[in-house]
Amino acid sequence: MRQERRKSQRMFYFSQVSLVTKNSNEELKAITLNISDGGLCLYSYSPLEREVEVEVRSREPSLNKRTGVVRWVQRLTNEVYKVGLMYKPCTT
Numbered sequence: 001m002r003q004e005r006r007k008s009q010r011m012f013y014f015s016q017v018s019l020v021t022k023n024s025n026e027e028l029k030a031i032t033l034n035i036s037d038g039g040l041c042l043y044s045y046s047p048l049e050r051e052v053e054v055e056v057r058s059r060e061p062s063l064n065k066r067t068g069v070v071r072w073v074q075r076l077t078n079e080v081y082k083v084g085l086m087y088k089p090c091t092t
Contacts, residue, residue, distance in 0.1 A: 010036045010041070011034060012034050013032050013040070014033070016030075016031055016058075017030050017031070017032055017058040019044065019048070019054045019057070020055045021052055021053070027057065028045070030042045030083070039084065039086040040085050040087075041084055042083050043081070045080060045081075047075070047081055048073055049073070050071065051070060051071075052070045054068060054085065056068065066087055067087070068085040068087045069088060070083060070085055071086045072084040
């Protein structure tokens with residue numbers, strides 16, 4: 001049996017968001033699948049590379065302007081990718 005490596009419990013959360021890569025102003029459309037204190041899983045309509053830093057833009061205040069790093073990408077179809085995003089620590 002596979003051991004669970006997640007540090008935070010995941011909760012189902014369905015919402016449309018945009019992702020902006022660190023060195024680009026291009027907004028990529030995505031839909032969240034689940035969320036936790038450490039990150040989120042989403043479906044993206046554009047391929048993303050691992051270790052790329054992105055900013056999440058959302059109507060949900062707790063998600064808007066959160067920055068994270070792409071940890072994994074799984075191609076589901078020619079047009080849909082499942083992506084794991086780990087939040088970067090907030091700095092003030």
